[in-house]
Amino acid sequence: MTATEGPAYRRVAEQLRDKIHSGELAAGARLPSLPDLGRKFGVSADVARQAIAVLRSDGLVETRQGSGAFIRSFARIVRSSPARLARSQWGAGRPIQDHDTGQRLRTADVTVDEVPAPDEVAAALGVAPGKPLVARSRRFLIDDRPVQLSTSYYVPELVRDTRIVFTDAGPGGSYARLAEAGLEPVRFRERVEARLPDAAERQGLSMSTASGRVLEVTRLAFIADGRCVEFNRMILDAEVYVLEYDFPA
Amino acid sequence: MTATEGPAYRRVAEQLRDKIHSGELAAGARLPSLPDLGRKFGVSADVARQAIAVLRSDGLVETRQGSGAFIRSFARIVRSSPARLARSQWGAGRPIQDHDTGQRLRTADVTVDEVPAPDEVAAALGVAPGKPLVARSRRFLIDDRPVQLSTSYYVPELVRDTRIVFTDAGPGGSYARLAEAGLEPVRFRERVEARLPDAAERQGLSMSTASGRVLEVTRLAFIADGRCVEFNRMILDAEVYVLEYDFPA
Numbered sequence: 128m129t130a131t132e133g134p135a136y137r138r139v140a141e142q143l144r145d146k147i148h149s150g151e152l153a154a155g156a157r158l159p160s161l162p163d164l165g166r167k168f169g170v171s172a173d174v175a176r177q178a179i180a181v182l183r184s185d186g187l188v189e190t191r192q193g194s195g196a197f198i199r200s201f202a203r204i205v206r207s208s209p210a211r212l213a214r215s216q217w218g219a220g221r222p223i224q225d226h227d228t229g230q231r232l233r234t235a236d237v238t239v240d241e242v243p244a245p246d247e248v249a250a251a252l253g254v255a256p257g258k259p260l261v262a263r264s265r266r267f268l269i270d271d272r273p274v275q276l277s278t279s280y281y282v283p284e285l286v287r288d289t290r291i292v293f294t295d296a297g298p299g300g301s302y303a304r305l306a307e308a309g310l311e312p313v314r315f316r317e318r319v320e321a322r323l324p325d326a327a328e329r330q331g332l333s334m335s336t337a338s339g340r341v342l343e344v345t346r347l348a349f350i351a352d353g354r355c356v357e358f359n360r361m362i363l364d365a366e367v368y369v370l371e372y373d374f375p376a
Numbered sequence: 377m378t379a380t381e382g383p384a385y386r387r388v389a390e391q392l393r394d395k396i397h398s399g400e401l402a403a404g405a406r407l408p409s410l411p412d413l414g415r416k417f418g419v420s421a422d423v424a425r426q427a428i429a430v431l432r433s434d435g436l437v438e439t440r441q442g443s444g445a446f447i448r449s450f451a452r453i454v455r456s457s458p459a460r461l462a463r464s465q466w467g468a469g470r471p472i473q474d475h476d477t478g479q480r481l482r483t484a485d486v487t488v489d490e491v492p493a494p495d496e497v498a499a500a501l502g503v504a505p506g507k508p509l510v511a512r513s514r515r516f517l518i519d520d521r522p523v524q525l526s527t528s529y530y531v532p533e534l535v536r537d538t539r540i541v542f543t544d545a546g547p548g549g550s551y552a553r554l555a556e557a558g559l560e561p562v563r564f565r566e567r568v569e570a571r572l573p574d575a576a577e578r579q580g581l582s583m584s585t586a587s588g589r590v591l592e593v594t595r596l597a598f599i600a601d602g603r604c605v606e607f608n609r610m611i612l613d614a615e616v617y618v619l620e621y622d623f624p625a
Contacts, residue, residue: 136499176505180495184567205567209623246429250385256425302625312625318433318454319621321570321589321614340570340589340614348625365570365589372568372621374458376551376561376597 136177139168143178147187147198148230158188158196186369201272204228207371212315218306220298228269236266237294241283248280248358251347261286263301266331274367276331279359285310301357302348310356312348317372319344321365332364340365385426388417392427396436396447397479407437407445435618450521453477456620461564467555469547477518485515486543490532497529497607500596510535512550515580518616525580525611534559534605550606551597559605561597566621568593570614581613589614 146152158164164175179196182188186203190196204227210216211226224233242262249256260280267275279301281291289304290297296304302312324334324341332341341362348357395401407413413424428445431437435452439445453476459465460475473482491511498505509529516524528550530540538553539546545553551561573583573590581590591614597606 134502173505176495177499180499180505184496184499208621209625212623212625214625246425247433250426250429250433253383256422256429314622314624317621317623319568319591319619320617321591342568342570368569370568372457372566372623373563374461374566374621374623375563376458376461376463 135170136174136181139164139170139175139178140181142168143182144185144187147182147202152198154198154200154202156198157194158198160195201270201367202231203369204269204274204367205369205371207373208317209315209373212302214302214306214311217299217302220303222300223302224267232270234268234271238264239292239294240264242280244280251355251358252280252282253355254282259283261292263291263296269367272367273332274364276328276362277359279357281357285356305348305350305356310350312356313351314349316347316349317344318346319370324362328362332362334364342368342370344370384419385423385430388413388419388424388427389430391417392431393434393436396431396451401447403447403449403451405447406443407447409444450519450616451480452618453518453523453616454618454620456622457566458564458622461551463551463555463560466548466551469552471549472551473516481519483517485517487513488541488543489513491529493529500604500607501529501531502604503531508532510541512540512545521616522581523613523616525577526608528606528608530606554597554599554605559599561605562600563598565596565598566593567595568619573611577611581611583613591617591619593619 143152158179159167161172161175165172168175179188179190183190186205187199188196189199206227211223216223216226240262241259243257244252244254244260246256248260249258261283262278262280264278266273267277285308286292289308291301291304305312320343321340322343324332324339328341329339342365344361344363346359346361347355348359349355392401407428408416410421410424414421417424428437428439432439435454436448437445438448455476460472465472465475489511490508492506493501493503493509495505497509498507501509510532511527511529513527515522516526534557535541538557540550540553554561569592570589571592573581573588577590578588591612593610593612595608595610596604597608598604
């Protein structure tokens, strides 16, 4: 898709984005200088620079002091909320992750277990600590790189008759299944922290350096009567993800 | 404030929270064992454990494997959005930070400068790169510990007749002043990344260890006609902050 309207720098940014997504501009490639880029697109070097700023903000390009702009070798993943978690997304049978990673190759290892409720999870779900819960654990890989570990906890009585207890939860995933079971999430709360990964997380995410960090995102999903029906603990490689939140004043 | 309604574990958590805030339970202190805590509050050890889980989630308590629960020596700061940025907060003349840190001692070093617009800021504010902008930089300290660096950029023509150009922006801060100038923010976008601090950030936040990380939060403030009127880059000590976002499905 190529835009022909809007400010010139946005038009240039979209054309470059198309070339990156098509592979015409490959990972690691150096972009032409700003004057050359401007000439190529019939704009000034200043406009070219603004276009690069947009691509950098989108995680597609990185600039290195004194040596120009490069296509990132692993494009960052921007998670935009609430759009990615909107009912219009999962309600239409689309995986949430489609919103984040578009056409990039994505795989997930899924396991479903019964586990005793950790204290923090029990408090959120309003059950006794240690009560057996359904735990859906996933390990997401993008373009063959592990980027995220995620475990969602549910009260068994609420989900045992749904596909949430299978490794393939079906179109639209767990939120679509909860909605079908009369437990439609209407509100989410996410808590974000940055911390060191533990050994299991480091291994799960194939993190090579000891200095790596993860973003820990804890999501609670609430239904209309105020009950929390899902506790989801996500561990994201902090090198890969950008979290974006839109909200009213 | 002591709650007398709701589940028992919440009541216990609120009473403990009162004791922490009053200093009766001091930083670093070890909490009694769960059975002792239960006896003290007339609840079971399980309920006491759930209460501790709440305090841990609020950043007031940390649990150490095998040795119990301790009052954190520097309580984490939970930033809850959109509540902290609600018009009802700054519109009533309250600093946003009151929402985060309550009664804790807070100071800020403020400087106001004119700086050439960095590319990323220029793209967001819709001005030419290099255009002179008003930059309000702040360094926040909580209980004498530097916790956050923040720089907000504004188009001079829009704010030069407001108190935003003074080090004390007045009651409710910049958003209250923008509203008075007919530029009331109605929507915010925040982008969150975790990364290594640069040398200046490390120094500004007095970070001692080379392994420290910061949360970089970039906020755009939009007015009703869709214009972005503020670009705010915040650098938060990742050891200190928890970011919380509530949003609809």
